[in-house]
Each structure stands twice: as structure tokens, then as C-alpha cells.
Amino acid sequence: AQSVTQLDSQVPVFEEAPVELRCNYSSSVSVYLFWYVQYPNQGLQLLLKYLSGSTLVKGINGFEAEFNKSQTSFHLRKPSVHISDTAEYFCAVSRGYSTLTFGKGTMLLVSP
């Protein structure tokens, strides 16, 4: 079975600062990796996904993530955040057509 650990429950940053949200996964086989974002009172929206190929994945809203197989990590980064990026971010893993297993989420709090 696979599992996901999001190391930070909350990350406060100032507007225009860079941010990294950390995600580690455990699985004995190859997996697919995802980041979803949940804005207040909304559903989950797919930010980006790693399925195969280049380990650097670019997503929507200027986010990117790097798949590191040796570190079993899939950290999410943005070089300059905006107030509107304030949301909860979920890392998820799946294997083949299995269901997604989510991490506990990281609340990104962007202040002016």
C-alpha cells in the first residue's frame, strides 16, 4: 500500500516570496503523483501531475513540482506567491488505476 506524508500542516509566507510545500511518499512500486489545491469553501482542483517522463512538472498558476525517485519526494514550488494562492494543498499518490491516497494537506497562508 502507498502512503503520503506532507511534512508541514501550515506554511506562512509573505506575498512575492518563494514557497516550497513538501511531500514524501512511500510505495514499493512505481506510482503516479498529484498535487491538488482546495480554495476556501470549494472542491479540489488539480494543480499538476507526474505520470512519466520529465521529472520537473509544470502546473497551473505558476506552480511546479519535481519528482525525485531516490528521495521519494514530490515537492511543490512557486517562485513568487500571491495572496490568491492562500489555500490548502494536497499531495496524492496512485498506482496504476488504483484510487488516490491523499496526504493530510498543507495550508498555505500568504500575507501582504
Next chain:
Amino acid sequence: DSGVTQTPKHLITATGQRVTLRCSPRSGDLSVYWYQQSLDQGLQFLIQYYNGEERAKGNILERFSAQQFPDLHSELNLSSLELGDSALYFCASSSGRQGATGANVLTFGAGSRLTVL
């Protein structure tokens, strides 16, 4: 709009009652998933249906049941409700078909917020 429609958006009910949550998947998607999101448990997978048949089961209580109908919409039935069932219930859909990558990309609805008093 993700294309996945969930109703109702909000629901308040009492302990011991029964409720039904409804989900219409994105056009063309055959798989429907139900997830429960609560503060203490996070996002928990409940159950998956593919083209009308149950495909995978997660942490779904015996008091809960679901089905997917021929038109592919799905319903999640929650009975003998307890205070601890208060949560946000998400439906997600995917094509369920074997793609080039073999991956399962889920599209989520906006959720149904259940409050049990």
C-alpha cells in the same frame, strides 16, 4: 466548473436520520469515487464505482452505502447518522479507461457539507 455536480451543497440533519447525497460525473467519465473530508481524518476514500459496478472499497462504514445508476450518476446513502459523520463529502469522476499512461486522473465536485446535530 469542474463538470462534476454534487447536490445538495449543504445539509443539516439530526442524529439517527438518513440522507442521500447525489453526484453526476463529468460527461464521458465512467468511474465515480466518494471521499469524506473531516478535520481529524483528512481526505478518506470511501468507495469507487465503474460503469455501474463497485470497483474498490475504502474506509466506508456499514451504515453507508452507495450505488451508480445506468445513467452513471451516483448516490451515497448515509444512515443512522452520528455527530462524527459531520464532514464534507466529495464525489470525483474519471474516465476509468486505460489511457496511454495508465493513470487515473480524478476531477472533483464542489462537495456536499453534512452537519449532524
